[in-house]
Amino acid sequence: MKLSILCCALSLLQAVLSGPGAPGSSAEALHRRNIFYVGGEYVFNATQGGTILINDQYVEELTPAGGVKHPYPIVFFHGGGVSGAQWLNKPDGNPGWATYFLNQGYMVYILDIWSVGRSSAEDFPAQIIGGTVELVEVAFSAPELYHHYYQAQFHTQFPGNGSIGDPAFNDFYARFLPLAFSPRIENITRTSTCALLSMIGPSFLISHSFGGSVGYLTTDGCPTLVKGHVSVEGDSSPYANYDAGVFGVNTSSPTRAWGLADVPIAYDPPVTDPSQLVTTTTGELKYTDGLLSQYPCIEQATSPPPRKLANISQVPVLFLTTQASVHVLYDQCLVQFLKQAGVIVDWILLAQVGIKGNGHFSMLEKNSDQIAGVILKWLLGKE
Structure with a gap:
């Protein structure tokens, strides 16, 4: 009996470890890889009794083996709760968007947003776990199994069944990290990413979820260095956080006092205090x-007449919304605001x-190359 139990336990462990994310099972594009850090400053730390480097941000530089064929690189911003690894191979072992665009001949840069993953911080902001299994299933991998919003039933593209124990889910969930949301993160990431763009030149930004706000802030900080911004369900809903709707709560949580962020953004006419931004509510809850x-x-x-986003309005935006993500309930708010x-x-x-069945992490789902093709067509039109 003990031997039987041990064998079952070993079989379960093997099933978890030999899933799609097991070593050697991905098919990433051939490339030359370089890593470096951008931004940061040296400060004296009294606790340590010496000087340390703070506020620097990790960057991966991927050069396609077949040579660079486009004039503008792509800079990827990951979503909240994950790291830059979301742009690499997918939970089913197939190549992700980094490979897709490397194969098209783009130079690729992947960031770990400051305080996440390999980007350093001398004292991390207060963080929470990247998400419980239950939250990740409800919000990302298997919303169709729940009934928190109407469009969830159309979700079909996550590999596997999207639940704990499934190899693809195990790989997906393992990518989640502690996260924090704070004005400090927004300011540091804006500064360090503009430092990156000053090194590599004008670039396209591709952002996802929380990375959307960072993309807009980068555009605000150095608009002449941003050729275009592709926002895949960028979580920058003006003045509010609607994600509570995943849990059946029908109200928004106040946030983003400056419209797109909790830190100052350039407006025309200028704004010195967010209270100068006069707002109104349009539309209504629909069922x-x-x-x-x-x-x-x-x-x-x-x-008074709406103020313009002085810097952000200089850069074109492609905004993508999937069929089954909770974002389909409110992405129109950000588009209208912009x-x-x-x-x-x-x-x-x-x-x-004609691209159906996707949830919020569409770049990791089965038909992700179709979505990347839509992005590619837009990028080519902006070169």
Whole structure:
């Protein structure tokens, strides 16, 4: 009996360890890899009795083996709770978007946003775990198994069944890290990423979720160095955090006092205090078959005339929303806000162009290359 139990335990362990993410099972593009850090400053630390480096940010530089064929590199910003690894091989072992764009001949840069992964901090902000198994299933890998919003039922593209014990889920969940959201992170990442762009020249930004706010802040900080910004469900809903809707809460949580962030952003006419941004709520809560299907939006009021985003409006944006992510309930709010503030936005609802079944981590799902193809077409039009 003891031997039987031991064998079962070993079999379960083997199933977990030999999943799609096991060593040697990915098929990334051939490339030359370099790593370095950007930003940062030396300060004296009294506790340690010496000088230390703080606020620097980790960067991976990937050069395609077949040579660089495009004039502008791509800089990837990961989402909240994960690291730059989300752009590498997918949970099913297939290559991710870094490989896709390397194969197209793009120079690729992958960041770990400051305080996450390999980006250092002398004293990390207060952090929480990257997400419980239950939260990750509900919000990302298996929303179709729950009934928190109407569109969740259409989710079909996550490899495997999206639940604990499935090899692809085990690999996906292992990528989650402690995270924090703070003005300090926003300011440091804006500064360090602009330092990167000053080194490598004008670039395209591709951001996901929390990385969307970092992408807009980078554009705000150095607009002449940003050729275009592709935001994949960028979590920058103006003045609010709607993600509580995943749990059936039908109200937003106040945040982002400056519209897109909790730190100052350049407006025209200038804003010296966020209280000068006059807002209004448009639209209403909508339900389909008794389930939440759309949120109202907070945007600038029409009187006085809406202020323009002085720097961010200089850079075109491609905004992508999937069919089954909770973002389909409120992404229209960010798009409306950006357009009202003078930003040229191409908004693509992927289901309307025949790309269906995706959740929030679409770059890691089975049909991710189709979505990358939409992005590629837009990038080529901006070169």
